Amino acid sequence: MKTSSLLDHKLFRAGIACLFWLGVWQILASAVGIPLLLPSPLAVGQALIHLLGTADFRAATGFSLLGISIGFLAGVVAGSLLAWLTWASRLADAIISPFLRLVRTTPVASFIILALLWLSNRTVPMVIAALMVAPILWSSTKTAIEETDQSLLEMGRVYRFSPWRTVRLIYLPQILPQWTAAAATAMGLAWKSGIAAEVIAQPSPAMGTNLFRAKLHLTTDQLFAWTVLVVILSFLLERLFVLAMHRLGRRYT
Amino acid sequence: MISFQTVSLRYGDKQVLDQFTLDIPTDQITCLHGPSGSGKTTLLRILAGLVTPDSGTITGRPQKPAMLFQEDRLLPHFTAAENIAAVLPKSQAAEARIWLDRVGLAQDAALHPGELSGGMCRRVALARALAYGRDFLLLDEPFTGLDMALTEQMAALIRKTGLPALVVTHSLAEIELLGGRLLAVDGPPLRVSNA
Numbered sequence: 001m002k003t004s005s006l007l008d009h010k011l012f013r014a015g016i017a018c019l020f021w022l023g024v025w026q027i028l029a030s031a032v033g034i035p036l037l038l039p040s041p042l043a044v045g046q047a048l049i050h051l052l053g054t055a056d057f058r059a060a061t062g063f064s065l066l067g068i069s070i071g072f073l074a075g076v077v078a079g080s081l082l083a084w085l086t087w088a089s090r091l092a093d094a095i096i097s098p099f100l101r102l103v104r105t106t107p108v109a110s111f112i113i114l115a116l117l118w119l120s121n122r123t124v125p126m127v128i129a130a131l132m133v134a135p136i137l138w139s140s141t142k143t144a145i146e147e148t149d150q151s152l153l154e155m156g157r158v159y160r161f162s163p164w165r166t167v168r169l170i171y172l173p174q175i176l177p178q179w180t181a182a183a184a185t186a187m188g189l190a191w192k193s194g195i196a197a198e199v200i201a202q203p204s205p206a207m208g209t210n211l212f213r214a215k216l217h218l219t220t221d222q223l224f225a226w227t228v229l230v231v232i233l234s235f236l237l238e239r240l241f242v243l244a245m246h247r248l249g250r251r252y253t
Numbered sequence: 254m255i256s257f258q259t260v261s262l263r264y265g266d267k268q269v270l271d272q273f274t275l276d277i278p279t280d281q282i283t284c285l286h287g288p289s290g291s292g293k294t295t296l297l298r299i300l301a302g303l304v305t306p307d308s309g310t311i312t313g314r315p316q317k318p319a320m321l322f323q324e325d326r327l328l329p330h331f332t333a334a335e336n337i338a339a340v341l342p343k344s345q346a347a348e349a350r351i352w353l354d355r356v357g358l359a360q361d362a363a364l365h366p367g368e369l370s371g372g373m374c375r376r377v378a379l380a381r382a383l384a385y386g387r388d389f390l391l392l393d394e395p396f397t398g399l400d401m402a403l404t405e406q407m408a409a410l411i412r413k414t415g416l417p418a419l420v421v422t423h424s425l426a427e428i429e430l431l432g433g434r435l436l437a438v439d440g441p442p443l444r445v446s447n448a
Contacts, residue, residue: 155326158301159340159385160317169339173330 039221047221059205068194071126075133083141104135112197121201128197129190140182144175180245191234260309271442282418282433292443293421297391315389323393325378327366333377334362340385352380371398390418
């Protein structure tokens with residue numbers, strides 16, 4: 001098979017990129033020569049395999065996965081509903097929109113510390129994930145609603161579409177692609193902010209807590225292994241979500 | 254009889270209707286023929302309930318008019334059959350295929366607007382209007398993109414429904430095919446120049 005035809009395969013290209021960056025990592029680790037500062041890919045791989053067999057891994061991953069997923073879903077639902085509300089009511093828009101813009105621009109660390117004052121450390125990651133997700137969904141859903149084809153809405157009015165029929169036949173198909181893209185982006189952000197909240201709030205067991213402990217005990221290989229796990233989980237969940245949404249809204253994409 | 258009495262409407266600086274008065278019979282097809290921008294479409298939009306005049310009264314307004322817009326305005330994510338079924342009650346959704354058959358598109362029921370030619374989309378939009386038509390048809394350039402043979406077939410189909418209609422067209426041949434009453438108009442503001 002020619003190289004060019006091999007390069008046509010996405011998986012092959014991803015494999016090449018992966019090998020390239022692993023090579024760079026290995027060279028840097030050898031150059032530094034201090035595993036405490038930069039462990040080799042092999043050492044991290046071994047730490048990862050060791051982690052996978054422990055009960056702590058299952059408990060921490062389960063907790064983080066559940067908490068962040070609940071936060072993500074709450075953020076998606078809240079953001080989408082607020083988009084409809086602020087679009088439909090100018091008063092609601094005047095009251096809610098500045099708050100959501102403020103949330104979007106405030107550093108996540110400020111929210112985590114504030115949330116720690118008011119909530120238990122186990123609920124903080126969930127709430128932070130929701131707070132980070134909601135403004136993204138709100139903003140893109142509202143824009144999509146506002147950009148809905150007016151000529152189709154007129155057609156719906158002439159043919160006396162019920163509100164539900166208007167949403168299902170006109171709004172939904174036009175909103176769904178933009179909504180899915182925003183939700184996929186927000187999922188990555190939910191993981192980043194959720195894990196950051198765990199690092200600061202220290203619920204036990206949790207992936208963020210284990211990241212912090214690995215740093216505290218100077219077990220850098222484990223710090224890397226937990227980071228790799230977070231990245232893999234975030235990536236897989238995002239792919240799963242996009243796949244599920246494409247299946248659900250296949251006709252609209 | 255639909256009766257416009259001293260109806261006025263202004264879009265920004267443009268006076269589209271100025272004390273406009275006209276009677277439109279509800280037992281025949283009436284065709285408005287005149288230059289672009291004279292306000293013909295505005296008349297249809299008022300009857301469809303999409304525009305409210307600034308002043309004047311309209312009596313005998315149709316309760317549930319069907320409108321064929323100048324553009325097809327088909328739902329892009331739905332098939333030809335689904336586009337027609339969308340304007341029908343659920344219990345009558347099967348009629349969509351009958352209407353597609355009447356406009357010669359029975360084989361294309363499962364295609365989306367993006368997969369249809371301009372003329373085919375026009376026929377789907379016309380079928381949608383005719384399928385919905387209860388008491389009055391508002392047809393804005395109904396035969397755009399159709400060749401003469403198809404125009405004749407579609408005009409015959411419209412006539413066959415027996416529904417009264419207000420049709421905007423630039424073609425005298427189309428008026429003849431529809432067998433409608435000709436109203437020559439000009440403007441803006443819109444006025445009947447020769448009935």
